[in-house]
Each structure stands twice: as C-alpha cells, then as structure tokens.
Amino acid sequence: MRILVVDDEKSIRITLKEILEFEGHEITVASDGVEGLDKVKGGQFDAIFCDIKMPNMDGKEVLEKLVAQGCEATIIMMSGHGDIETAVDCIKKGAYDFIQKPLDLNRILITLKNATDKTELVKETKILKRKVSKIQEIVGESPVITKVKDMIKRVAPTDARVLITGSNGTGKELVARWLHELSNRASAPFIEVNCAAIPSELIESELFGHEKGAFTSAIKQHKGKFEQANGGTLFLDEIGDMSLAAQAKVLRVLQEHKLSRVGSDKDIEVDVRVVAATNKNLKEEIEKGNFREDLYHRLSVIIIHTPALAERKEDIPLLVDHFIKQISSENGKPVMKIEKGAIEELMQYGWSGNIRELRNVVERLLILSNGVITKDDVITYAIPSDR
Secondary structure: OEEEEEOOOHHHHHHHHHHHHHOOOEEEEEOOHHHHHHHHHHOOOOEEEEEOOOOOOOHHHHHHHHHHOOOOOEEEEEEOOOOHHHHHHHHHOOOOEEEEOOOOHHHHHHHHHHHHHHHHHHHHHHHHHHHHOOOOOOOOOOHHHHHHHHHHHHHOOOOOOEEEEOOOOOOHHHHHHHHHHOOOOOOOOEEEEEOOOOOHHHHHHHHHOEOOOOOOOOOOOEOOHHHHOOOOEEEEEOHHHOOHHHHHHHHHHHHHOEEOOEOOOOOEEOOOEEEEEEOOOHHHHHHHOOOOHHHHHHHOOEEEEOOOHHHOHHHHHHHHHHHHHHHHHHOOOOOOEEOHHHHHHHOOOOOOOHHHHHHHHHHHHHHHOOOEEOHHHHHHHOOOOOO
16 A cells, blocks of 8 residues: 655654555655645555644644545544544544554554555445446537537437437447436436447347347347337447448338337337437438438437547547546556646647547556656657657
C-alpha cells in the first residue's frame, strides 16, 4: 500500500515510517496539514495517518478538505488528546478510524489490515459495478454534443424510429442505449444486432428466428432478435450492410408488426421499437441500388447525427478525464494525473478514429506513462495516424 503519514512530531513520523516500511508498505511523510494536502495532490495514496493537533492546519480541517476533494484513501486520525467526542466527530466527518497516542503497534497494524481489506472491497465493488452496468454517460459540453443530448431527451419517451448516423467510433451505440434507457421501454430488453458482422445467409435467421429443421444446422427452434426484443428496443447497427432480402423482411415487420420465422408460415406479432445506425450515406446507397428507399423512410422518422471528435475538440479534456477515471476503476488502479501540456498536445491531433481511438490512446498512456502523463508521453506513445 501507498501510505501518507501527516504529523508535526518528527519522532512519530520516523516511527510510523520504519514500522510500516518493515511491513512492506511505501511511505510518504508530511510535517503539517498544508504539506499533507500538497502530497495528496501530487500522488495517490491508499491510506493516510493524520494527527489532529498540528500547526498551520489541524487534522480535522485536513480531513474535511480531503473528503471534500473526493479523496478515496482510507483516513486514520491520531491524537494524544483524544476522547470519545473527538473520535466520533472524526468518524462522522469521514475518517475510517481514530487511534489515540501513545501509538500501540498492534492497534496500528490491525487498523491498517482492516483498512486494506476495505480498500480492496471498494475496488472490487467498483469493478463489478462497471462490469454490470452497460450504459455510460455521454461526455461533453460542446454545442454539437449538447444538441445530440437534447435530441435524445426529446425523442426517447416516444416510440418514433430513429436513424443514427456518423463515422465509426463516434458513439452511435451509446446514443441508442440512452434512447432506450430514457424511454418507456427501459425495463424491457435492449437487443443489439451488428448487421455487418453476420453473414448474409444467416442474417434472416438471426433477426427473425427459425424452426427446427428449417435448414441443415437448425437442430432446434430459435427465437430471432425481433422476438427477443419484444416490448423493448432493437438496435440494428451498421444497417447499411444488410442484404436486400433481409431489408424486405425488416420492412414488413415495421409495416405490419409481425414476422414469420425461417421455415414457418405462422405469423408472430411483435412490439418492438427499432433504432438503426450506419456509417454510410444511405441516400448514396439507395442510388447504387444497395438499400431500399422505402425502408430508409421507415427508419428515418428521426435522424440523429453523432459528430466526429474533430468537430468537438473542446470536449477532449472532459473525455480524457472521464476515460482515465473509467479505465483506472475497471482495473482497480489509482487515478493517474495528466499534465495540462499533455491535454493540449492531445487536442492538436485529428482523431480519425474518433472517441474510440481517443480511449485507446488514453489506455495506452495509462499503461506506459510513469506516474503522471506528460506531454512527452503523448508525443512518444499516442502515435496518431495523421501525424
């Protein structure tokens, strides 16, 4: 563990440092509250031992400032003038425990062991929450992304079909998930189909299901994505890559709200909101004969365009901060600092891969940077394709 010891008594600092280093921990010391807060700004700690009676700034004020800053370290308060009232007050303000001086070695080690267990539990909980939760926030305050957020809020409560357009990596799936999350169908399934990833000969079975024996490998009945999404939302990603035969059947479902499985003549009624997305210009695909015009008009009741990152570079600092926290949380690691110069350097790039590329670069920087992400780290490791 990385531990900070804040105490104005040099003997206490030295004693705790020796004891805790002997136990295998990495120790940093500070002689008063002001220095302690500076140390916290400059690095991440798993636990903080903080004295209460100190010059310049007492321990209670340090505790309050740490809690206000969202410090995730376990804070253990110490005092030679302790009483029950003081201890209770510290716990109420966010301290993990209170130890009275003179310090008892066994009490220190037991408290630290419990603090370690708590820290690990918190990390595991965050990781599990991240794995369970599939939807992320839409990060950004630029005019173009604000327009997208406003459109989602207005359209989501309706059952209107939505066509999401935009380049790869701009967050089309995230927009689709928020359309579902903010709709009256939020408690029902959200089913995603990547039309480009399914072979054309299998797309109909995947979408509409099949009966046992409908074809050689159909060894049992299978419900398609439309049936699985009944009552909820079906997200047809990369719909511009769907075969014309499948497009005709999708059009029928949208018109009649019913389908028939492959190998069956029986109609099955479905109640599904369809949200589609594409990185292609569908009007050009219509002219080429690759996409049905009538299906386009059925799907594009509302069109939401997800802007390229190059159109919203002012959002890069917010996105970088978000990805650093997100990736650190996923891996149970402390949040790494990034220098202003590094952010400015990232804002100079073209980002042809959009938000997806930015996230990959942030993850790379977190792995390869040494403690703090610097401008030189960005120049060395970002390796953008357009520079």
